[in-house]
Amino acid sequence: MAGASGGALAAEVTAAGAFGFLAAGYLDPASLRKELALARGILVLAASDRLPVGVGYLAWKLEKSTDAEAEEMLAAALDNHVQAIWLAFGVHIDKWIRYIRTYDEKHRRRDPTLIFVQVPSVEDAVVAVKNWKVDVLVAQGNESGGHGYRAAPPLLTLVSSILQVLPEDAPPLLAAGGMTNGRHVASLLILGADGVVLGTRFLATTASLYTEAQKRALIAAKSGSTVRTMAFDRVRGTVEWPAGVDGRALYNSTVKDVEEGVDIHIAEEKFKKGVQDGDPDRMLVWAGTGVDLISGISTAKDVVNELHDVTLERLEMASKLYTGN
Structure with a gap:
């Protein structure tokens, strides 16, 4: 968290x-x-x-x-x-x-x-x-x-x-x-x-x-929207995690770029811009497999x-x- x-x-x-x-x-x-x-x-x-x-x-x-x-x-x-x-x-x-x-x-x-x-x-x-x-x-x-x-x-x-x-x-x-x-x-x-x-x-x-953009992405997520990946750690520079560890997040173009071997500096810049713009297709949203059952923002x-x-x-x-x- x-x-x-x-x-x-x-x-x-x-x-x-x-x-x-x-x-x-x-x-x-x-x-x-x-x-x-x-x-x-x-x-x-x-x-x-x-x-x-x-x-x-x-x-x-x-x-x-x-x-x-x-x-x-x-x-x-x-x-x-x-x-x-x-x-x-x-x-x-x-x-x-x-x-x-x-x-x-x-x-x-x-x-x-x-x-x-x-x-x-x-x-x-x-x-x-x-x-x-x-x-x-x-x-x-x-x-x-x-x-x-x-x-x-x-x-x-x-x-x-x-x-x-x-x-x-x-x-x-x-x-x-x-x-x-x-x-x-x-x-x-x-x-x-x-x-x-x-x-x-x-x-x-x-x-x-x-x-708010991350919360909206959670609500919009469907079953199967999450994936285990180190893509977001790579673009954020937080790769010091112990061996065998990765993270489950909503799949988007940042993950796709890293998995397909896009130059990491290009992926980093697209990620940073996505965070600034609140773009769900680029930003990081950690989420577990039950995310599709969330239907709204509550207290x-x-x-x-x-x-x-x-x-x-x-x-x-x-x-x-x-x-x-």
Whole structure:
């Protein structure tokens, strides 16, 4: 959700009864603190209050920085006493987990920061649970919008496989990838997930940092409109992602040009102009496979309420199938 989920969206999701994350992404510490201050203001909390939102970090960005720079980025969230930190896409995620826990111990936090770690495979899930002792495990399927591991299985397969090997005392398992409505949520809960993560659905909200042109592109998207690609990272110069990672976005002429070998400098210039003009045939719109089910722009509160209501409705229907009522 880098470039899309800021302090306003995270706060509005939390205020509506879900749990909001904002993306540290490519922000600097000062910008991250500004977004956290915005969230705190919307939730009407004092500076000393725990902030009930999470911050998501690209672990490879931390690893590319000096230790001092990385620690400053993490401190921006920890000093604000956020409730959770999400780590993904890194080689040394355990290093940042140790830093977060040491920070909490040093500051004698009675309510330590919850650590979410995103995984694309059973093997990574086992390491995160047994070695790193994470607080929350997030299984990201291949359907997910934005960046992910191209070899990740479909979400239903991944969640089922992870559940099969987790010990009884395992942390909560959340499912992420391609979900946009309450029917999706209910299906994953019935499968055995403890919760779900939705990203694309919240891109088309009033508090999302996506431009109006990007939001219109989401609404206009059809089934099959998304593709896994590194084209947008190439034209943006953000190719430092770990091996095996690419991103799922709406297919357009930028992807076509890169795939067909158009000179990268020409593709870059067309992309930049497309962003300036709000041209959906050139700009970047990350999106998961369920994007075709988004029909309009709503408030985050309305989205959370709709997800809640439809999820309960479908779970009640499923219970009737079991009881025979």
